[in-house]
Amino acid sequence: MTTSSPVTELLSVCIDSPDAARLAxxxxxxxxxxxxxxxxxYGYASASVLGSTLNFQTVADYxxxxxxxxxxxxxFHLDFRVPELEPAxxxxxxxxATVAAEQPEGMTWRVMLDPDGHPFCLCPPS
Incomplete structure (x- = not known):
């Protein structure tokens, strides 16, 4: 049996930052x-990223x-598909961004840190 949900759409993901506009x-x-x-x-910024919306909010004492x-x-962390790892x-x-000092051993993707320290991964095709 399928029931209808009152939730119909994910509008965005919101990420804390000391500078919302810069991170957007x-x-x-x-x-x-x-x-x-x-x-x-409002201490708020948004960006269109690969067909999705990311929102950023400035947070005091980040x-x-x-x-x-x-x-x-x-x-949280974001994973991005890239055609080639090193150029990405x-x-x-x-x-x-910076390359995270610690990387998962033997993995083909790269853990990066955005300017505010949030990790994100660059993932080449399998």
Whole structure:
């Protein structure tokens, strides 16, 4: 039996940041997307990223996550498919990302950290 849900659509994912506009621009540039709104009066920004919307909210006293430890948990991470790993890593580095010091052993993807310390993964085709 299938029942109808009152939830009909996922509008976006919202990510905390010390600077919402800057992080929205980072993810737009990383993915070839665009910043779709910056609202400084609300400490809020949004970006169109690969057909989805990411929202960013400025948070006072922001505490960056630490990969892979849990003293400051990662809270979430984003995985991006890339055609080739090394050019994607270089692109992310040029935008201000860093390669996480600790990488899963033997994995073909790369764990990166955005300018605010959120981890994200660049994943080549299988």
């Amino acid at each position: 621009q980072f993810y737009a540039d990383l993915s070839g997307g665009e910043v779709t709104g910056v609202y400084p009066e 505490s960056a996550p630490q990969w892979p430890g849990q003293a400051h948990p990662q809270q 890593v270089e692109h992310a580095l040029a935008l201000g």
